[in-house]
Amino acid sequence: MERPIGITILTFVAVVLAFLNAIVMLRFLGLLPFLGPIGIRIFNLWYALLYGLLAYIWVWLAQMLWQVDKQAWMFLAVITIFNLCVDFVVLVTGGSWYDVNFSVIMNALILIYIMLPGVRGAFGTD
Template sequence: MTEAMTETRTTTRSRPIGVIVLAALAGIALLLSIGHLLQALGILPYFIGRIEIRNFNIWYVLLWGLMVWVWAWAIQAIWNIDPAAWVFLMVVSGFNLLFDFFAMIGASTTYTDLSASFIVNGLIFAYTLLPGTKRAFAVE
């Protein structure tokens, strides 16, 4: 084995399974945010039961566009095992949980398009609290 190969092996950080799971969950949240962005642009319709409504709302476009950027940055930071990503995930998924919860309470139907987002953000929030995840990001 050459010296360069040995040096590369010792400097490469192993990526724990918890980091991979968090990156996958953040990827799902990114896809959901892209879907909401397309709804806000009027490209995809909002579904209310059997009714489809297309609507353009610039405020929603700006906010969901920001969320797409936030989740894309979070995936990159998680993949690089940045300790700041752990705190960032806690804050972003916590706020998303809160906002989705209040939006679902105010909805007139029992199932909204935010239900999937609520579940994914709940999983991200819960998974970041696990001791193994904290250890992977060196926050303990």
């Protein structure tokens, strides 16, 4: 199947989000300090596993998008909503907007973009 430029951009964004989730995973393993007014190191294995899994899923999704797989559209919608829910939980449990702002903005833009009829048509999900 031919890959439109919008799908290529979505693939690139998925790779960027995989990279960002991997960085957050390293932060929760205590290997990188958190940015902000006070650079602190926090160890939380549960969050590290969660963000490591999200990084792996984003890489897998980027591969599906690159091949313009029919299931990639639905999987992208589900993972984007899940990522927004995780960011919301981080905000509610004491995280700051500074920690999740890029992720929330990117996931919201992805969700809006994939709902456009042209993108749905590229995946054959009309």
